[in-house]
Amino acid sequence: MTATPISELTDRAREIFRLVVEGYLESGHPVGSKSLASDGGLNLSPASIRSVLAELEALGLLAAPHTSAGRMPTDAGLRIFVDGMMRVAEPTAEERARIEARLSESGPVEQALHQTSVLLSELSGAAGMVMVPTREQRLAQFSLVSLGQDRALAVLVGEDGGVENRIVDLDASMAGSLEAASNYITSRLMGRTLAEAAAAMRSEIAAGKTQLDDASRNLVERGLAVWSEDASQRPVLIVRGAANLLDDDALNDIERVRSLLEDLEGKQSVSALLESAKEADATRIFIGSENRLFGLSGSSVIASPYRDREGRVVGVVGVIGPTRLNYARVVPMVDLTARSLGRSLERAPGRSQGKLIA
Template identity: 75%
Template sequence: MASLPISELTTRARDIFRLVVEGYLATGQPVGSKTLAGTGLNLSPASIRSVLHELEGLGLLAAPHTSAGRMPTDLGLRLFVDGMMQVAEPTLEERAAIERQVAQPGPIEAALAATSAVLSDLSACAGVVMVPRREQRLAQLQLVPLSPTRVLAVMVGVDGGVENRVVDLPLGVAPGTLEQASNYISAHLAGRSLSEAVRAIRAEIATGRTALDAAGCDLVERGLAVWSEDAARRPVLIVRGQANLLDESVLTDLERVRLLLDDLENKQSVADLLDSAREAEATRIFIGAENRLFALSGSSVIASPYRDREGRVVGVVGVIGPTRLNYARLVPMVDFTAQSLGKLIA
């Protein structure tokens, strides 16, 4: 059922509809006619009930049971979000908390995980970030001996990130070979991506254009390949704060809890959903049954693409929570987080 324009509602119906939605989003409970009568509407309870019945007939409100008040349907929430919601910009404290996590030194995945965690804390939802599909570019690689058969490969990326991996070595590699291989990588392969570096060193070895001996060539290939293989295994999605989704209303429905956790465990499906927000010009909102992934668990997703410094979309950041999210607060918060991440991505 398509959402009708808000302009098709009477002023009286719009006022009552807005009060029901705002009351439900604030408390998570259905809103009754007696509560509405005390909000200054200057209408009798009978008149209010008549409007509530009209809104229910339009598919905008529903009653969980006969004697309860009304709560918005997914269709009603969509109408409210698109036509009535007034957003509230993040506070200075919220902005500072997000920017601190985005700006922390180290590998970009660590900053993304920290950003997802702080977004989860601020929103009381699950925070999600899609990892950029990119390869690290080399600034320097040092090979440090640990034992006769093991070496620590320390890679410094052009973004300042530092990562360590342990590489197994054949017996008999001379200490000078480690230094020679490290200097060769730093001098000849700096600025290249991992795959570019591997292709270049193999081409030089194949044509005999390298000054390295056989042991040095083998060592360089081992040091580079460990990251090339690792990059292919990196997660496409970082999720933090799943426990925030288990509020009291969810805990009364164990099947819903199971479905929700199953949804989040399938990170590829969540990533596919977020991927549909990559081409959006602004923050996208998926409410309840609007997306099949979270339809049964009754959850909503707010997602915004983030871009690199050249304006290319490289990932998506967002929050997942119950349909009664504080959309007015969270939409600009997710948008601000996307903008902050964009400053991090080279």
Template identity: 75%
Template sequence: MQTPPVTELSTRAREIFRLVVEGYLTSGQPVGSKTLASDGALNLSPASIRSVLAELEGLGLLAAPHTSAGRMPTEGGLRLFVDGMMQVAEPSDAERQAIERRLSAPGPIEAALEATSAILSDISGAAGMVMVPRREPRLAQLSLVPLSPDRALAVLVGEDGGIENRVITLSSPVMASALEQASNYITARLNGRTLAQAAAAMRAELANGRSQLDEASRDLVERGLAVWSEDAARRPVLIVRGQANLLDETALSDIDRVRSLLDDLESKQSVAELLDSARDADSTRIFIGSENRLFALSGSSIIASPYRDREGKVVGVLGVIGPTRLNYARVVPIVDFTAQSLGKLIG
């Protein structure tokens, strides 16, 4: 059933609908006519309220999960509320400062991504997610340090000061001079380039015989490139934190839905593809329940926002996933602000 636009609802129906949705998002429980009448905001009898609730149910905006129970919004009702009625609550100064403080802690960008997913989980009470940026960092230096006759340590230094180490296996014992020659050769071609760009340039030189490297050093260059390229291919596309938040008391009454959601999160590639669809959004996007095929069974919602580097280019997407009763008004601006804060750290 296609839900009507909010403008077609009477003032009374809009107010009752708003109270039901807000009450449900706060408690996770259906809201009944007696509850609405007792708070005094409507100045209507329970019978009058029940009549409007029945009307809203007939329009497909509300549903009664059990006979004689209260009403809760349908997915269509939530969409109507989010798009046409919701009043967002901007993050408090304390929340802004907490987000910026945790993101600005010293360390590589991976640590900031981990912190971002944890922040989103802590504040939303759901699970936080961050897509790892597709863009590779600019590199400054690669050093090969001998560890044993058949092993060496490849130390990669980024322009942002980040340092990562990988152990490579040597095909035969190599002199320290060959390690130094290969290190200098790679570093000279890394400056200001991504690994992929540097690798393409080096392989072209080696293939065309333009390099002055001896056979041992050429082998080291190839092995050094291989270990870093392999590592990049294995890096996770998505960081998820706070899955345990999804197992609250309300969720345990619908354990099949929660199990389906956790299975979705285990399949990170599928969730990452959904997040990726928010890359071109001008602002935060909200996916509610079966609006997306991936969450048709789990009945979950995602609030997602792209984050940009200092040049304004989208480099990733972050967000929150949880039950459809997420506190959208509070979480949406938190996600948006966190995306802006993370973007400031991306070079």
């Protein structure tokens, strides 16, 4: 059934519909005619309200989950409400300060992405998600700096100006070979991705085309491998706060929750959904059965792309939760977080976007 556009409803029907949706999103429970008559300021009898509720149900905007249990919005009704009636509640000054403070902390890009997913979970009361970018970093400079006899700091500078650091364990014989290994990687392997650099390095060593001694060759291999191994283990999707989905209402519908958690565990399917938000000009909202992925779990996703310092979209941040999410509050919060993450990456050269594997 195709839902009736909100513009075709009478003023009275539109107001009752709005009150039902807002009441449901606030409480998570169906809204009855008695509560509307007493709390909604409609100046209508329960019988008149029930008549309008029946009309809205017939139009596919509301549903009655149980006899005499009141009404709740359908997915189609939620879509109409979100697109045409929702009164957006901008983040408070305190929430803005919290987002900016959390994302302005220094550290590698991975830390910023994990912080973002945790932050979205905390602010929304649902699960926060961050889809990380897919581009591979190309080398511009590589350095190995001694941190003592048994460790070195491997510093990779990408062509986009981003910097990443890793700790490399050393054998005692390697301490004097740091400079030679650094110079070799920078002079011979620059402009290549990590995978290309590792392949070229192994080819040159196997062919005897390098004058590096055994210790230096070992360092070169370790220095590149520390990123390659790390990249292969990075998730497609960072999800934090899944426990927030297990509230009292959810436990009464354990099959729906189980389905949602399986969706999140798979990650690839959810990432494919977020991928569709990368080219959006604004925050996108996916509601329940509108998307086949959430046909069983009855979940909604609010997602917004974030950009690197060149203005390119490199990933997506979002929130996933039940369809009764507080859209008016969460939508602008996700949008603000995406923009704040982008600004954080712009002003922090050490936070490279280049090599993360999505």
